Amino acid sequence: MSTTTREWHLAARPHGEPTPADFRLVETELADPADGQVLVRTTAMSVDPYMRGRMNAGRSYAAAWELGEPMQGGAVGEVLQSRSDRVPVGSRVLHGLGWREHAVVDASQVVVLPELEGIPLTYHLGVLGMPGLTAWAGLFRLAEFHEGDAVFVSGAAGAVGSLVGQFARLRGASAVVGSAGTPEKVRWLTEELGFTAAFDYHDGPVRTSLAAAAPDGIDVFFDNVGGEHLEAAIGALRLHGRAALCGAISGYNTTEAPPGPRNMMLVVGQQLSLRGFIVGSHTDLRPEFQEAVAGWLRSGELVARETVVEGLDHAVTAFLDMLRGANTGKMVVRVGG
Template identity: 50%
Template sequence: MTHLNSTQILLASRPTGWPTGENFEVRTVPLAELADGQVRVRNEFISVDPYMRGRMNDTRSYVAPYQIGGQISGGAVGEVIESRAPELPVGTLVLHQHGWSDVVQADAAAFSLVPKIPGVPNSLRLHMMGMTGLTAWVGLKVVAQMKAGDTVFISGAAGAVGTAAGQIAKLLGAKRVIGSAGSDAKVQLLKDKYGYDAAFNYKNGDISGQLHALAPEGIDVYFDNVGGEHLEAALDAFNDGGRGALCGAISSYNSTQPSQGPGNLANMITRGLKLQGFTLANYLEHAGEFSSQMGQWFAEGKIAYDETIVEGIEHTVEAFIQMMQGKNVGKMLVRI
């Protein structure tokens, strides 16, 4: 039995406003010998995601907050390097939620076996072919009930979920897909690579005016990753019977003051709108259908993706903060 150490990143204190390195602790701990039914996994990639910021607050949410002194959990993909569980032999690729560490050891039931696909990076299991892609699929198809011919607006469109959602919307038959992003370069990327019919830089201001200029006939579906002014702009732009899937509100995650709600919520009444927040855990029954469809689209060469990869477990916090600042294109990952 090989004895290894595990480098883990813990929550040292709860951030006030923007997180800093002082809110985290890097700790190296020795791993015990494997027990029957356990496996040891060397992570290849770990994920940093916007929802993690909410879990750093001690508030009620859809998932329990991180505990002070506890490891930051979240998505990771890696390979079994030692095993005392016959169902997960050495060399098996697995997904798990043990999060920010280089090596993890636990019962086999805590890991999900995923096949290695020739020519497809394992990292895609953490975004386009994993929970990120499924989130976009569920938000559009199940929550917002997008129909062929709809005009769709996606905020935060250059991020991991946004780049997936724009492509999925087009493949599901959207008439027009519009996105917002935080730089002119990202706006151009959305149009050149991800099939967006139009996009705008929200940092130029007047989000509602920019959206109206690109969707003068209104929008039917809104996929929200940002909240705040973007949500208010969508409420202005909705056609009668419009539907919104509220996935995230990153504009307020680091705010130290209560967020001000949209001033035009009455449009929900006068236009018969439906806005529904969702978290993926309540829709996992759709994973099989999504995997089949996404696999087919990949095989047909219809899916593009970007990854922003930071090297080394020691730079995980830096990667997380950069992701929160919008410095990534596509999925932000840490390669171990």
């Protein structure tokens, strides 16, 4: 017996900023799961900056979405049918076939989620999921954070950046500085998340705002934005400073390659370490990350905020809004259940 469902397809590859016309909502029929598969009803799905790259053809660290085919991404949901002893009916699971109401998934490709009292299921898409692990790996492994370091986070009010700053604070940073795109986000960083200082990057040159917020310089930079932020951070890093380069959202919709930082000789003179990374190469850190973060959530020491959009129909709007910085914390689309 088949299941009638809806799913978002990529209709066109954008040139520059994506538009709603690049997507199409399609009704389809799903066959029952075969041996070793499960049928999952989506509870919520994630929209993330890296998905912009999946709209493009060509080589990238994440496979391109195919035209006329369903898109993919992180999702959580409930198992309705199972042909696997490992994943029983009723399980709450995490999988990679988001952007749809239902999915037939190989049981080997789902993670059965534990029941964590007081912790919403959607947190497995954010603070306990890929964004959280990204923050953890970038700060502690790539940037080699040490107690007493002064840290600067670009895009600090987003899903990853808001956690980087808090992880640094909880592990004894001497200062945590963040950039954000609105006065409201700046206040959230300083008044609720415990950042030492924050600034709105629209208020003037980033280098000027960073110098005012961290007059003695920084030891660690976690970059989600690139461009002007990266150049400013290179200028502010102290001797032997370290940077974890996670993303460059400022250039995701450009039609020509943006110019690189103009002060790269400081990397040599200051003996800096700039390391790009992909979170999928650091999944061995997941157990220690989840144990620490779950404890901080239960104790109330860590703040996790979600921007929730209701309904699969509005998933594209949520995605486009996220690329424009409309979210505070993790952007999640609640699909059903």
